[in-house]
Amino acid sequence: MSHPSLIPLDLLTRSVDPERLLRFFQALDEEMAAASADAVRTIPAANVPSAKQARGTLRRHFMERAVRTAGARTDVEVGTSWTKPATWSYPTVRIGAFTLVLGLVFSRYVGAPRQLRTRSSYVEKLCARNAPLDPQGTLFEPAADAVPTLIPDGAFGGLIVSEHNAATPEVPSFVGFWIPSNDLKQRYHNYSLQQIMKYLHDKIASAKKPARKVVHRKLPKLRKKPAPKK
Structure with a gap:
């Protein structure tokens, strides 16, 4: 089993003001939805392979714009990294113990488990320490107690992912946070943006709850039994 202290959403939302982080994910939700709609609006849906490919490339461009716009709206820094060799750049967001990049997921048929489509070498390198x-652990890994409790910010790799919806291409089937295995072949954890926002709502509400007053109960004083009359 994974170490009990390594709860992904705890790790994601540490070291960052939860209210600002909530605003970022709300903005990201809006901008990612707009990215799919803008791609279809620019290149209307058609059963032509070249049009589908062009729309997919454009959607990926609009997804990058969505991340950068959400960061600018909420004062969350979005960096830029380059592939090696430097053929193209990609956005990176360091939040809590994760460094996030963009990715795509897909389902082979309706109801099938989602799989990660993005398998680039830079993503595998990013997730090498995952x-x-x-959640299952392995016989060959150190015992859970041996896992260091001090995890640097940005140490783990994660992806902000979107799934294309063939039935209604203007609206993605899924937008969320994806934590893949080291080799990208498995999914360790995934959360929709709605799940993350609910987690942050609850975290903020919990922090604002007034501290419960400790009730000090007074012990009853026993009256002395009057001495018997002589």
Whole structure:
């Protein structure tokens, strides 16, 4: 089993003001939805392979714009990294113990488990230290108690992912946070943006709850039994 202290949403939302982070994910939700709609609006849906490919490339461009716009709206820094060799750049967001990049997921048929489509070498390198997040663990990994409790910010790799909806291409089937295995072949954890926002809502509400007053009960004083009359 993974180490009990390695709860992904706890790790994601540490070291960042939860209210600002909530605003970021709300903005990201809006901008990612707009990215799919803008791609279809620019290149209308058609059963032509070249049009589908062009729309997919454009949607990926609009997804990058969505991340950068959401960051600018909420004062969350979005960096830029380059592939090696430097053929193209991609956005990176460091939040809590994760460094996030963009990715795509897909389902082979309706109801099938989602799979990660993005398998680039830079993503595999980013996720190379994700083994402690494996919910199943492995016989060959160190015992859970041996996992260091100090995890640097941005140490783990994650993806902001979107799934294309063939039935209604203007609206993605899924937008969320994806934590893959080291080799990208498995999914350790995934959360929709709605799940993350609910988690943050609850975290903020919990922090604002007034501290419960400790009730000090007074012990009853026993009256002395009057001495018998002589």
